Amino acid sequence: MTDLSPIWLTLKLAGITTLLLLIAGLPVAWWLSKGRSVFKTIIEAVITMPLVLPPSVLGFYLLLAFSPQRGVGKWLNDVFGLRFVFSFQGLVLASFIYSMPFMIGPIKSALQQLPASLAQASYTLGKGKRETFLKVLLPNIKPSLLTAMVLTFAHTLGEFGVVLMIGGNIPNVTRVASIAVYDSVERMDYASANTYSLILFSITFVMVITVFLYNKYQAKSPLE
Amino acid sequence: MISIAIEKSLKAYAGQRTLKVDRHFPMGSITQIYGPSGCGKTTFLKCIAGLVTPERGSIRVNEEHWFEPLSGINLSPQKRKVGFVFQDYALFPNMTVLQHLEYATNDREWINQLLHIGKLETLTTHKPEYLSGGQQQRLAILRALAIKPKLLLMDEPFSALDPEMKTALIGELKLLFEELGMTVLIVSHNGEELVGLVDGEMGIDVLSEEYSETASKRKLGGLEGKVNLPDDFNEPLEDMKDYM
Numbered sequence: 299m300t301d302l303s304p305i306w307l308t309l310k311l312a313g314i315t316t317l318l319l320l321i322a323g324l325p326v327a328w329w330l331s332k333g334r335s336v337f338k339t340i341i342e343a344v345i346t347m348p349l350v351l352p353p354s355v356l357g358f359y360l361l362l363a364f365s366p367q368r369g370v371g372k373w374l375n376d377v378f379g380l381r382f383v384f385s386f387q388g389l390v391l392a393s394f395i396y397s398m399p400f401m402i403g404p405i406k407s408a409l410q411q412l413p414a415s416l417a418q419a420s421y422t423l424g425k426g427k428r429e430t431f432l433k434v435l436l437p438n439i440k441p442s443l444l445t446a447m448v449l450t451f452a453h454t455l456g457e458f459g460v461v462l463m464i465g466g467n468i469p470n471v472t473r474v475a476s477i478a479v480y481d482s483v484e485r486m487d488y489a490s491a492n493t494y495s496l497i498l499f500s501i502t503f504v505m506v507i508t509v510f511l512y513n514k515y516q517a518k519s520p521l522e
Numbered sequence: 523m524i525s526i527a528i529e530k531s532l533k534a535y536a537g538q539r540t541l542k543v544d545r546h547f548p549m550g551s552i553t554q555i556y557g558p559s560g561c562g563k564t565t566f567l568k569c570i571a572g573l574v575t576p577e578r579g580s581i582r583v584n585e586e587h588w589f590e591p592l593s594g595i596n597l598s599p600q601k602r603k604v605g606f607v608f609q610d611y612a613l614f615p616n617m618t619v620l621q622h623l624e625y626a627t628n629d630r631e632w633i634n635q636l637l638h639i640g641k642l643e644t645l646t647t648h649k650p651e652y653l654s655g656g657q658q659q660r661l662a663i664l665r666a667l668a669i670k671p672k673l674l675l676m677d678e679p680f681s682a683l684d685p686e687m688k689t690a691l692i693g694e695l696k697l698l699f700e701e702l703g704m705t706v707l708i709v710s711h712n713g714e715e716l717v718g719l720v721d722g723e724m725g726i727d728v729l730s731e732e733y734s735e736t737a738s739k740r741k742l743g744g745l746e747g748k749v750n751l752p753d754d755f756n757e758p759l760e761d762m763k764d765y766m
Contacts, residue, residue, distance in 0.1 A: 415612035418573045421599040422606040423626045423669055433625070437616035 304478035312454035323401040331409035357463025408442030528579030572599040605671035620646040626668035655682040
């Protein structure tokens with residue numbers, strides 16, 4: 299019987315990462331969508347870096363940055379008892395950073411495509427920026443919001459390099475499905491590898507096809 | 523009295539142009555604003571609403587300063603609370619006709635009155651995409667009126683209405699403006715359509731003369747106003763309206 303704990307751990311990691319990125323990503327995407335400045339361009343470039351950076355590189359630097367032996371990692375460990383290396387919270391942090399462009403990119407693009415007059419009309423009605431964002435802007439980018447959430451979730455499901463670097467392969471703690479596949483193949487346990495792979499494949503396929511179908515009715519490109 | 527003296531640079535293909543306006547509008551007046559495309563009519567309205575900030579000048583409504591950079595005053599659009607009918611309507615795709623009005627006001631009786639004026643009573647559950655161009659335009663007007671603004675700015679508000687609907691709506695609006703004592707600035711290329719609205723008693727129509735190449739000041743009811751266009755202003759660029 300294949301141990302399914304890596305699947306549950308992966309789903310938990312993807313769910314938490316998506317939720318945290320949604321909360322943090324919305325205001326950042328809104329901020330980035332308004333106007334242009336060198337500072338914003340730099341921030342956007344930093345957020346986009348995980349798209350092109352080898353995951354192992356990101357994982358390596360996170361490993362160094364949060365090592366409990368020095369610097370920030372030592373301070374977090376000593377003061378708050380937080381340990382990001384070889385722990386589940388470390389995986390969440392790495393996934394948060396690694397999947398950031400998948401959440402922020404589509405939302406920012408969608409907000410930029412909305413006519414500026416929508417927010418302006420709301421302002422002239424006496425509504426503040428927050429109310430305008432929540433009641434006017436956000437409801438009108440629902441397809442992109444869904445796309446961003448699904449892409450973030452699916453991307454987190456498939457993480458390997460960055461997760462391996464900072465989390466290792468600790469059963470029930472950091473051993474997520476993608477690592478379990480690799481580990482099973484290493485042990486020549488092809489049946490388990492196939493089970494993990496098939497489950498990951500099925501979940502991802504269902505999610506992506508759902509987004510495509512939903513966005514089809516919104517007459518938008520599924521990847522917007 | 524609304525006193526406006528502003529300068530604002532306009533973006534254009536052919537370099538910078540500057541919109542200069544120095545005008546007074548008595549409270550309760552209804553003024554038509556017209557001029558060639560790209561001359562800054564929409565920008566002018568947006569400056570008054572607080573959606574665009576002029577480089578220089580001042581805007582005063584009665585004794586209240588809305589924009590006075592020397593004193594560091596620049597009231598937000600929320601505080602100015604002018605009614606604004608956008609040229610592209612700026613309707614919210616996620617809201618029905620009724621939700622548009624409910625977003626602007628909680629006064630149910632007023633909402634019903636507005637729906638009656640705009641003849642949209644039977645379309646309250648419709649979202650903008652299921653409305654015709656004329657219905658969308660009427661909704662944009664009703665939404666701007668919903669907050670009962672003292673100052674109403676309308677950017678080409680009747681362009682999509684058929685003649686019959688236009689006449690009926692303008693008649694209703696005229697009564698409403700009088701009842702609420704509203705000051706109204708209307709950008710329109712079609713002076714004919716405003717004949718029933720911009721009346722001699724309250725209306726000021728000075729911009730046609732002042733926009734012409736032989737622009738000269740003229741007195742109207744003891745008020746003097748001018749709108750200056752740049753010297754190199756000739757034919758408008760169609761693309762410039764994208765910046766307005």
